[in-house]
Amino acid sequence: MSVPQTRKAGLPLMKLIRLKGIPILQQLELEEQLLRTSSDNWCIVNDGTNNPNIVMGISGKPAELLDIELVLRDQVPVIKRFTGGGTVTVDHGTIFVTFICNRDAVPGLQLYPRPIMSWSSQLYSRVFEIFGDFHLRENDYVFGNRKFGGNAQSITKNRWIHHTSFLWDYEVKNMAYLKLPKRVPEYRLARDHLEFICRMKDYMPRSVFIDKTVEAVSTEFSVISEHTDQFKTSSNFEPSTRLLTRQELKEVASQLESPLSQSLFL
Template sequence: MTMLGKAREAGIPLMKLVRLRGMPILEQLRLEERLLRTSSDNWCLINDGTNSPAIVMGLSGKLSELVEVKPVLRDHIPVIRRFTGGGTVVVDHDTIFVTLICNKDAVPNVQPFPRPIMSWSGLLYSKVFEGLADFHLRENDYVFGDRKFGGNAQSITKHRWIHHTSFLWDYGGQNMSYLKLPAKAPKYRSTRDHMDFVCRMKEHIPRSEFIERTIKAIGAEFSVIPISLESINIHSVSEYVHSTRLLTDQEIQEASIIQT
């Protein structure tokens, strides 16, 4: 019997793993959205960095309240509104993305609501960072001590859910300067600015080791099947109407006027 057959016989859920390197974040988010809404498989996508800096906002975020618009315009930083909720993040080649897309019955005893999914993911990543650092899930963030290194976003449909994380393996101060202090922030932040609030994963774990530990932790919950990006039916990407989109220059200019 094949490994796939044994997994099915044992009732272990299958998960397809796609490892990426440097995929543009807009392309990644659109792939995630399509897999959530048009596939019936469980997926894990790991993208080791994105090709160039970008700002990614949650579905309902207001640009003028979350981003320093004039520097963004000056530096030609693209702004993306993703299909999930959550906060605003600046991403680049030093951001590692891990996305889990699951059927509602794939994870035993986890109800398809934000808090149970978040709690389950916190336990999953506690295995990844075991013995390395003071890891915690605080409110909706992954932290070492009281400093954030991973921001999360979710979306839940009738039969499926997605949980995706942007991990700050490293970051530059310039990137942090594009973000305003949000009016709605977790209590543990205590009005700290970005440089005092976030920390770098590279101070705790090598990049490749984090990815391998993550795959191992997921492998304890699922029967993981590595597949290539090319094996996914890419042709249907263009046919699917995505809600994830790049904001236009006009939208950013209008937000700049509001901030003035």
């Protein structure tokens, strides 16, 4: 889908970056740089990432959230992003959509997590209006009572970011890396991970979702596409998003004091 390169009168400008298969670490570093150093509004769409990665919120604790033994055994990269939110396994079946905006980009929007979530759900309700029973439940996007989209945010003095990992598809074995967190949404009702989540591909085509998302954004912003080759993180910018080292994960494993983790530590 092409995006008109003309400004719409009365609508704020949003620059659109469309990516395909960019490593999630690189995407998160770009997002953090744009949040901290840019004064423009941005929408980033990344259609899948390369290999399976685990992405945790800034305050996430690997011992509580991950099956460390499996993560070490399979050598799955673990990333701590610069925003809050939960933990997710992402891969080629995940579609990422991010909004990075100035405080006045959405008229009347209060810069608190719940109003931003409400605004985003209203935008996505246009995307999913004929595809499934879409709702915002607590901090998740769901069809009925099954989650397909997890969200994370960060709010600074003058800007905010809202990014979503959409499960268009997933591999069952990759879900085994995640433990049941101590704090779970009430609507989860003690369901295990595979009973709690669903695949978007059972509801709509992948390309349709991406195109309709861009269309929905275009109703609230004057959208202009940007070329991706110019977007590389600056050598002068040091992102807080980072890859946890294998040594860090080994130290967590050793503290759990299981026979397998001890052998992995050697």
